[in-house]
Each structure stands twice: as structure tokens, then as C-alpha cells.
Amino acid sequence: MKRRPTEESTGNLGFALLGLLARRRSTGYELARRMERPVGYFWSAHHGQIYPELARLEARGFVRHTVVEGAGPRPTKRYAVTAAGRKALREWVVGELEPQPVRDLETLRLWNIWLVEPGAALELVQKLRQDHAARLAAYESELAEVRDSPEAHDPRNPMFASRLTLEGGVRSRRAALEWCDWMREQLESAMHDQTSAH
Amino acid sequence: MKRRPTEESTGNLGFALLGLLARRRSTGYELARRMERPVGYFWSAHHGQIYPELARLEARGFVRHTVVEGAGPRPTKRYAVTAAGRKALREWVVGELEPQPVRDLETLRLWNIWLVEPGAALELVQKLRQDHAARLAAYESELAEVRDSPEAHDPRNPMFASRLTLEGGVRSRRAALEWCDWMREQLESAMHDQTSAH
DNA sequence: ACACGCATGTAAGTTGTTACATGATTCT
DNA sequence: AGAATCATGTAACAACTTACATGCGTGT
Known part of the structure; x- marks a missing residue:
């Protein structure tokens, strides 16, 4: 029996915000910035969604605010x-996670790549490769910043968890780069066979 | 300048449906089933969303229907x-894709794993490893079905594109499995250090 | 009798995006 | 003078999920 989410239950965004605040107290504005990077690698939200969610979390007693002097x-x-x-x-961390809907636009595009000429497909793969390479570089430089600190090796320290997720990002992007290179080979050899067969 | 999507533009779901129909004509019901598997690996939608979208695609002249005898x-x-x-x-395949919002719940959970005991964290990682292994097996058996057919090596054939996406899935899941094993080692050695230091 | 698969559609609700609105301070 | 940063909030809209509704044929 799947329950429909009601106003009484905290959604995924709520837990993302709680996770941010558990590391460091912040204003709504700061949360929006922190959502862009580094949390934006795996979750994102705009301030238009963050402010109402903070109010709901406060109504449920999960967060509390104090007024500070600021610029707004x-x-x-x-x-x-x-x-x-x-x-x-x-409790959410160790609980059951209902399977999330998948929405991977880049793969959807590749699944339709047979509709365009192999030359155009090759270009697309090269562009994709560049994106993965750029993201890999970002992950690696962030990982280098935390890897050697003792906190990043204490499993009860937030930096330990940051290190785990960054390491996962590095590994998945490296695999994606190899995949892109493999696709390039496939396309090139198919194009070669095509011209020489004729 | 980012444009707000209007009723005049086809959204991502529309292109997912067009991609399905470009491979094989289908009823709305069949499209909903095909969305579960194998397209569900990278895109998903329920029939509640599919039927209205088909009507919109038809209004724009992108699809056409014929009435056939059926059971409903x-x-x-x-x-x-x-x-x-x-x-x-x-045109969508070769065009610019605006960067999509990322929503990776599993990584969000791991990012918060420092809040629970290392033992519970270890359990979570093992469960995650199982999920990746199961998905890898599914990808590999589907890949085995297409890999050796000549159509899967013709870049203008839909099976070529299917093969590319499956190969990507296999590679990313293999990387995820290695990541899980690495996390297990990290957690175990940290737990060991903890007990022996005391 | 009852569940399940085929088959299409709508309604009500939740979640997420984009744009509007305000206003002080600092940088160019 | 104008743009960017800090800072919070709302409104309108688009996208997605879940549930309701209907009804025939087939298997248990």
C-alpha cells in the first residue's frame, strides 16, 4: 500500500535542508547558495521552494530560527x-526509500541517436565527453581538499560523508568517460565499414 | 535568456514518447508499459500523464492515431x-539541452550517513550494493540479447542506440559496485581503528 | 464470484520553476 | 548611474503522482 504524501509528512526537499542545517546553521538565502554547490551535484532547489519548506519544517518543530541583522x-x-x-x-537515512522516478535526459537523447547521421552522433558523444571531463575535474579538486584531513576519516564526521559522495562522483564520471571513448570507437568503426563496403 | 515553457513547446515527456513511437507504433497503454521497461531505466511516466501528452502531440501534428479493435x-x-x-x-537530439535539475536521493542519503552509527551505515552500503548488482544483471542480460545481432552494429538502427545505452548502464553499475566495496573497506577500517585505539 | 490484463480518460493534489516585488550596501 | 550581492517572500504556471471511473474477456 503506497501512501499518498500529505501535509503531515516531510518530503525529500525537507531532508535535504535538514542535512544542510545539520552541518551548519544558515539563512534561507545561504541554503539556496549551498544547494547550487556542492549539494547541487545530487540535489537542487530554488529559493522559491526553499522558503515555504523552511516554514513547514519549523511548523513541525524540525528547525528553529533566530532573527539576525542582515541586508534584506x-x-x-x-x-x-x-x-x-x-x-x-x-530515521530517514536508515529507513526505506521508495524508488524514485528516473529522469536521465542525456541517456534519452542517446537512445534516439540512431535518427541522426553517425557524424552528428559522434559530435554529440564528444560534447558529452567534455561535460563528464569537466565535472570529473571539479569532483577531483574538491576531493583533494578534504581527502587528507583526519575528519574525513571519522565516520561520524560530516566530512567523511562528503568524501564518500565525492569518491562516488569521481568513479562514476571516470566510467562515463570510458563509455564515451568506447562509443566513439563504435561510431568510427561503423562509419569506416560503411564507406569501405561500398 | 531562458524561456518559460509554453503550451506551444513539446516537453521532455513528448520526446520520450516520440522516441518510443519512432521505434514502434503503440497504443497509449502499450507506451505506459514500455515506459516501465526498458525505457524506465532512464525515463518514466504514468498513463495519467501519457494520455494528455499524446493528445497534445497530435494537436501539434507530431503523431497520428487510428482506431483499432481493442478491449477497453x-x-x-x-x-x-x-x-x-x-x-x-x-532536431531535439542534436539541439541544446538545458541542464536538468539533479535529484539523486541515494547520494543525498549517503551524504547524511555520518549521523548514524558506522554499523548501520555499513548495512546501508551493503543494501545499496545489492540493488546495483541486481540492476547490473538486468542490463547484462538485455545486452546479451542484442549484442550479436547485425542491427545493433548499424548506427542508423534503433538497436544500435539501445546497445549504447545498455553498455553505459553496465559500465556505470560496475563502477557503483566497486564504489560500494570501497565504502565497505573505509567503514570497516574506521570501525577497527576505533575499537583498537580504545 | 473475484482478480487480472486490456484500454482510455479525468480530477485532485503535490512538487517544482519562473517571474514579480522590495530595498539596503558595495563594487565598477 | 547602474549592476551585483544580500535577503525574503508570493503568484502563476508547468510537471508529475495518485486515485477515481468505466467495462469487457479470461483465468482461478
């Missing part, structure tokens, strides 16, 4: 997780 | 892509 026209609020919020997040 | 209470419609639909899909 309205009072600047700094949020922090409560004990109840930490508990909810911890 | 309403007339059963079989859809096929038109020349205009094929053209639109081909």
Missing part, C-alpha cells in the same frame, strides 16, 4: 536543526 | 509518428 528588506532569519529534526533525519 | 470501454487508439514528429525529434 525583511528580517533575516538564521535557521538551525532541533533535536527532533536531527532524529527525523537520522 | 472506449475506442482503442494506435499512435504513430508523422514526418513532422520525426523531424522534431531529430
Whole structure:
């Protein structure tokens, strides 16, 4: 029996925000920035979604805010997780995760690549390769920053978890690069066979 | 300048449906089934979304339907892509893809793993490893079915594109398995250090 | 009798995006 | 003078999920 999500349950965005706040207290604005990078590698949200969600989390007692002096026209609020919020997040981490809908646009595109000429397909693969290479470089430089610190080796320290996710990113991007090179070979040899067969 | 999507533009789901129909004409019901597997590996949608989208695609002239005899209470419609639909899909394949919002719940969970005991973290990693292994097996058996057919080596044949995406899936899952094993080692050695240091 | 597969559609709700709105301070 | 950064919020819209609704044929 799958339950429909109600106003009483915290959604995935809520847990992303709790995770951010469990590492460091922040204003809504700062949360929006932190969502871009480095959390943006695996989750993203705009401020238009973040502010209402923070209000809901506060209504449920998972976060609390204090007003600080800031630059906006309205009072600047700094949020922090409560004990109840930490508990909810911890339970979510070890609980059952309902399978998420998959939406991988880049693969959908490749699945349709047979509709275009092999030359155009090759160009696309090269562009894709570049994107993966750029992302790999970003992951590697972030990983280099944390890898040697002792906190990144303590499994109860947030930096340990950061290191795990970055390591996963590095490995998946390296695999993607090899895949791109393999696709290039496939396309090139098919194009070669085509011209020589005729 | 990012344009807001209007009713005049076809969204990603529309292109997913066009891609399915470009391979084989289908009823809405069949499209919903094909979305589960094998397309569900990289895109998914329920029939509640598919039927209205088919109507929109038809209004734009990208698909056409004929009524066939079927089992439902309403007339059963079989859809096929038109020349205009094929053209639109081909142009989408080589066009610019705006970067998609990332939503990787499994990584978000791992990013918060420092909140739970290393033992529980280890369990989670093992469960994750199992999921990756199961998916790898599914990809490999599907790949085995197509790999040796000549169509899968012709870059203008849909099976070529299927083979590319499956090969990508195999590579990424293999990388994920190695990552899981690496995480297990990290957690185990950290747990060992903890007990022996005391 | 009852569940399941075929088959299409709509309604109600949730989630997420883009744009509008305001206003001080600092940089160019 | 104008743009960017800090800072919060709302409104309109698009996308997606879940549930409701109908009804025949086939298997248990």
C-alpha cells in the first residue's frame, strides 16, 4: 500500500535542508547558495521552494530560527536543526526509500541517436565527453581538499560523508568517460565499414 | 535568456514518447508499459500523464492515431509518428539541452550517513550494493540479447542506440559496485581503528 | 464470484520553476 | 548611474503522482 504524501509528512526537499542545517546553521538565502554547490551535484532547489519548506519544517518543530541583522528588506532569519529534526533525519537515512522516478535526459537523447547521421552522433558523444571531463575535474579538486584531513576519516564526521559522495562522483564520471571513448570507437568503426563496403 | 515553457513547446515527456513511437507504433497503454521497461531505466511516466501528452502531440501534428479493435470501454487508439514528429525529434537530439535539475536521493542519503552509527551505515552500503548488482544483471542480460545481432552494429538502427545505452548502464553499475566495496573497506577500517585505539 | 490484463480518460493534489516585488550596501 | 550581492517572500504556471471511473474477456 503506497501512501499518498500529505501535509503531515516531510518530503525529500525537507531532508535535504535538514542535512544542510545539520552541518551548519544558515539563512534561507545561504541554503539556496549551498544547494547550487556542492549539494547541487545530487540535489537542487530554488529559493522559491526553499522558503515555504523552511516554514513547514519549523511548523513541525524540525528547525528553529533566530532573527539576525542582515541586508534584506525583511528580517533575516538564521535557521538551525532541533533535536527532533536531527532524529527525523537520522530515521530517514536508515529507513526505506521508495524508488524514485528516473529522469536521465542525456541517456534519452542517446537512445534516439540512431535518427541522426553517425557524424552528428559522434559530435554529440564528444560534447558529452567534455561535460563528464569537466565535472570529473571539479569532483577531483574538491576531493583533494578534504581527502587528507583526519575528519574525513571519522565516520561520524560530516566530512567523511562528503568524501564518500565525492569518491562516488569521481568513479562514476571516470566510467562515463570510458563509455564515451568506447562509443566513439563504435561510431568510427561503423562509419569506416560503411564507406569501405561500398 | 531562458524561456518559460509554453503550451506551444513539446516537453521532455513528448520526446520520450516520440522516441518510443519512432521505434514502434503503440497504443497509449502499450507506451505506459514500455515506459516501465526498458525505457524506465532512464525515463518514466504514468498513463495519467501519457494520455494528455499524446493528445497534445497530435494537436501539434507530431503523431497520428487510428482506431483499432481493442478491449477497453472506449475506442482503442494506435499512435504513430508523422514526418513532422520525426523531424522534431531529430532536431531535439542534436539541439541544446538545458541542464536538468539533479535529484539523486541515494547520494543525498549517503551524504547524511555520518549521523548514524558506522554499523548501520555499513548495512546501508551493503543494501545499496545489492540493488546495483541486481540492476547490473538486468542490463547484462538485455545486452546479451542484442549484442550479436547485425542491427545493433548499424548506427542508423534503433538497436544500435539501445546497445549504447545498455553498455553505459553496465559500465556505470560496475563502477557503483566497486564504489560500494570501497565504502565497505573505509567503514570497516574506521570501525577497527576505533575499537583498537580504545 | 473475484482478480487480472486490456484500454482510455479525468480530477485532485503535490512538487517544482519562473517571474514579480522590495530595498539596503558595495563594487565598477 | 547602474549592476551585483544580500535577503525574503508570493503568484502563476508547468510537471508529475495518485486515485477515481468505466467495462469487457479470461483465468482461478
